[in-house]
Amino acid sequence: MIQLNDVRKIYGEGESQVKALDGITLQIPDGKFISIVGKSGSGKSTLLNMIGALDNVSSGTIETDGIRIDDLPSDKLAEYRNKNIGYIFQAFYLEPQFTVMENVEMPLIIAGEDKALRREKAHKLIERLGLLDKENKKVNTLSGGQKQRVSIARALVVDPKIILADEPTGNLDVKNAKEVMDLLREIVSEGKTVILVTHNQDDAKKADITIEIQDGKIACIEER
Amino acid sequence: MKFFDLCKLSFKNLFYNFYRSIASIVMLTLLSVIIIFFGGIMKTLNGDIQKNLIDQTEKYGMDMSMIMSEKQNTQEFIELMDEQGLFDTYTMSLYMGVGAFGNVAEAEDETKFRLHPMCMGKENASYTPKLLQGHTWSEDCKGKKYIWIDEETALSTDKKVGDILKFSFNNQNFEYEIRGIISSSSCLLEYTFFDFEGYGVDVTLYQKNLDKVDMDFFKRLEDIDKYLISKYNLQTNAISGSSYNYYLSAMTIKKWATGIGIFLIAVCIGCSIGSILNTIKINISKNNYSLGMMRAIGAKSSEIYWYIVLQWLIIIFIATLIAGIIVAIMTATIMYDIMPMMLRLIFGDIILITTPQISYWAILINIFVLFATIMLSSLVLLRKYTQKPVINILQGGE
Numbered sequence: 001m002i003q004l005n006d007v008r009k010i011y012g013e014g015e016s017q018v019k020a021l022d023g024i025t026l027q028i029p030d031g032k033f034i035s036i037v038g039k040s041g042s043g044k045s046t047l048l049n050m051i052g053a054l055d056n057v058s059s060g061t062i063e064t065d066g067i068r069i070d071d072l073p074s075d076k077l078a079e080y081r082n083k084n085i086g087y088i089f090q091a092f093y094l095e096p097q098f099t100v101m102e103n104v105e106m107p108l109i110i111a112g113e114d115k116a117l118r119r120e121k122a123h124k125l126i127e128r129l130g131l132l133d134k135e136n137k138k139v140n141t142l143s144g145g146q147k148q149r150v151s152i153a154r155a156l157v158v159d160p161k162i163i164l165a166d167e168p169t170g171n172l173d174v175k176n177a178k179e180v181m182d183l184l185r186e187i188v189s190e191g192k193t194v195i196l197v198t199h200n201q202d203d204a205k206k207a208d209i210t211i212e213i214q215d216g217k218i219a220c221i222e223e224r
Numbered sequence: 225m226k227f228f229d230l231c232k233l234s235f236k237n238l239f240y241n242f243y244r245s246i247a248s249i250v251m252l253t254l255l256s257v258i259i260i261f262f263g264g265i266m267k268t269l270n271g272d273i274q275k276n277l278i279d280q281t282e283k284y285g286m287d288m289s290m291i292m293s294e295k296q297n298t299q300e301f302i303e304l305m306d307e308q309g310l311f312d313t314y315t316m317s318l319y320m321g322v323g324a325f326g327n328v329a330e331a332e333d334e335t336k337f338r339l340h341p342m343c344m345g346k347e348n349a350s351y352t353p354k355l356l357q358g359h360t361w362s363e364d365c366k367g368k369k370y371i372w373i374d375e376e377t378a379l380s381t382d383k384k385v386g387d388i389l390k391f392s393f394n395n396q397n398f399e400y401e402i403r404g405i406i407s408s409s410s411c412l413l414e415y416t417f418f419d420f421e422g423y424g425v426d427v428t429l430y431q432k433n434l435d436k437v438d439m440d441f442f443k444r445l446e447d448i449d450k451y452l453i454s455k456y457n458l459q460t461n462a463i464s465g466s467s468y469n470y471y472l473s474a475m476t477i478k479k480w481a482t483g484i485g486i487f488l489i490a491v492c493i494g495c496s497i498g499s500i501l502n503t504i505k506i507n508i509s510k511n512n513y514s515l516g517m518m519r520a521i522g523a524k525s526s527e528i529y530w531y532i533v534l535q536w537l538i539i540i541f542i543a544t545l546i547a548g549i550i551v552a553i554m555t556a557t558i559m560y561d562i563m564p565m566m567l568r569l570i571f572g573d574i575i576l577i578t579t580p581q582i583s584y585w586a587i588l589i590n591i592f593v594l595f596a597t598i599m600l601s602s603l604v605l606l607r608k609y610t611q612k613p614v615i616n617i618l619q620g621g622e
């Protein structure tokens with residue numbers, strides 16, 4: 001379970017101060033599909049980054065499974081991210097000169113996994129995501145949909161409990177977007193928590209819980 | 225992360241970003257070539273000048289005459305030299321006031337005359353020419369404007385004892401009374417004029433151990449009488465002067481070569497440091513989402529540091545290796561012709577037999593400076609960088 005307590009994030013100082021998050025208190029149960037919606041600039045990405053330990057809070061606490069992640073030192077946090085969280089971004093953030101295999105196995109390399117084992121794990125995921133014929137191709141030769149599948153494979157490869165996806169379909173066409181959504185649904189059914197930030201109302205409705213953010217505050221929470 | 229995997233990852237990244245890596249390698253190779261090349265020249269000159277000096281000394285002996293200032297106590301000077309064990313034996317002549325002195329052994333060019341405004345000494349060494357007319361030096365000549373000239377000069381200028389000899393040197397006018405005329409048959413004189421208020425000591429020094437002749441030897445002489453060398457450096461000439469003249473020319477060459485070499489090396493090192501800093505900066509900001517992604521998926525800041533540093537270490541290693549090979553080839557081939565040409569071009573004629581060498585120190589220093597630059601600059605740049613929230617790195621924000 002992820003527990004946020006009065007989390008605030010303030011950017012800038014003085015006049016130009018922006019309250020990106022303004023007192024968020026929230027519980028996210030395990031194994032659920034959660035979507036976060038809201039207007040542009042409402043603080044959705046900021047919230048996701050807080051949960052993913054990619055950014056630090058201005059005040060408030062964040063706990064996952066009883067561990068306070070808001071005050072962990074940066075190297076401990078890196079380890080936490082490596083083991084517990086998979087990220088899927090709109091911009092993919094892949095290493096363009098590396099092959100599909102090399103990109104997917106990267107989190108395992110960082111985790112210090114043995115080569116044989118990590119090749120096996122990465123290979124399985126590449127196969128599952130239908131990229132087998134691209135396994136040894138450089139990522140910069142792939143299409144957008146294929147790149148997003150590579151990034152999903154990379155997010156899943158360490159078998160994390162939480163998957164964070166910030167508008168993963170933003171750069172994709174309808175067909176590819178649907179595939180990605182189906183994949184996320186599938187991941188949830190394997191018992192992982194998926195948190196999705198999206199502008200797409202239909203996508204948002206596919207989630208178990210939809211959280212609407214407005215000006216850095218929770219406007220409403222809808223459970224299905 | 226396993227260190228081996230980190231190395232592999234660094235190497236892969238380097239290899240995949242081939243053109244960027246090649247650019248860095250080419251740049252560092254060029255700079256390293258200059259550094260190693262001039263390191264070699266400096267080493268060659270240093271070693272060869274020393275070797276040549278020993279050769280020269282063996283040939284011509286180590287005798288030298290010095291003109292000392294009044295401030296220097298001769299006896300003390302001799303004692304100090306004895307104390308230092310610089311020489312086995314010496315003979316000494318003392319000159320005071322103004323006089324003429326010459327040396328048959330050394331005067332190869334008969335058209336040149338050197339007139340030392342000195343007086344013939346009382347303790348004559350083997351070089352003292354025979355007095356034909358006038359007076360020898362005595363205590364009461366001290367400080368008086370007396371001069372001794374040789375017979376040939378006297379005849380050609382129609383001067384005799386008691387006449388006044390006027391000349392100017394260094395924009396100064398001098399008037400000396402001719403006190404004596406000495407035989408030209410036993411001396412060919414070179415005339416040079418300079419104001420002299422002290423006294424001259426002609427010390428013929430026989431060195432104990434020729435193997436030990438080196439730059440240090442002259443330095444030790446300077447240590448004994450700093451005043452002597454600093455004020456009368458130019459006036460100091462060797463009786464069997466080749467060694468000392470050689471020393472002076474060699475020192476000039478060495479000074480210039482060292483100066484130019486150090487300057488160029490410093491410039492190149494500066495350029496290397498500058499370009500490394502710049503490239504690292506660009507790499508970090510250009511690479512930012514890739515480094516940010518590494519952080520996001522769990523790389524520790526030390527791992528990011530080594531990821532960058534290892535890539536650079538490989539670049540430096542390759543660059544230095546190539547530069548070393550280039551300089552080695554240059555040294556083994558064209559340098560044998562270029563080096564004497566360069567020396568002649570800059571310094572005119574000097575007998576300096578050089579054997580071009582590679583300076584391993586230059587290679588080490590090159591590697592060390594580059595390594596240190598990489599380690600430190602990465603440390604500073606990445607420290608600032610990895611303290612930022614990961615999301616800022618990912619998105620390239622401030």
Ligand SMILES: Nc1ncnc2c1ncn2[C@@H]1O[C@H](COP(=O)(O)OP(=O)(O)OP(=O)(O)O)[C@@H](O)[C@H]1O
Nearest residue numbers: 011012018020039040041042043044045046047621
């Ligand atoms: N690094 C930053 N520095 C300053 N302000 C920031 C920074 N990141 C976000 N903000 C501000 O915080 C607020 C929330 O931003 P956030 O990115 O979370 O919005 P969002 O809901 O994800 O919007 P979008 O739908 O456009 O992605 C915005 O007003 C934004 O301008």
Ligand SMILES: [Mg+2]
Nearest residue numbers: 044045046166
């Ligand atoms: Mg956003």
